[in-house]
Amino acid sequence: EADIYQTPRYLVIGTGKKITLECSQTMGHDKMYWYQQDPGMELHLIHYSYGVNSTEKGDLSSESTVSRIRTEHFPLTLESARPSHTSQYLCASSRGDGTDTQYFGPGTRLTVL
């Protein structure tokens, strides 16, 4: 059983608000990832980190930002939410060995009105 947590699970907010989606893992994994999932199910990598103080943008351009100050914590921030940010956000982590199994959190479903 993977120990990776996301809060909140559901969030409904108004346009222009600043939000932070939390992601934490207790497995000591070096690598962490944020995905955005369409209603059509497809996953898009938006950010990843290979360790503390390391962050990279993913394959899909996103207006969100991330930070990695502690190994276990990888929060995602939207400075000014818009309706186009409405989506499911999934956090994942992995040990970083060659087999690259990723463990996923339960996701945050964000709705911006």
Next chain:
Amino acid sequence: GNSVTQMEGPVTLSEEAFLTINCTYTATGYPSLFWYVQYPGEGLQLLLKATKADDKGSNKGFEATYRKETTSFHLEKGSVQVSDSAVYFCALGGYNQGGKLIFGQGTELSVKP
């Protein structure tokens, strides 16, 4: 570049029917291959994986064989249950992916009693 193509859904089966979900890939080198499952309202869970050619991954009655000659990793189950209703993702990773996974577009499976 590397890519994964999955059979399009949705797939609807009756309970106890045989399941096949096709997955083919394009990759350089020797990738690892994965099947993940996403139940409604949850994050993704690893279902099974294979890290080299001719390996068979298996879990919960599901199986997939890494076929390098046909660049395929098809998911099979002999007798599906209603509880198998979910979205299934094929993914590719490995040493040359830097920890990142490439996901297929997902296949939704619905099993009717």
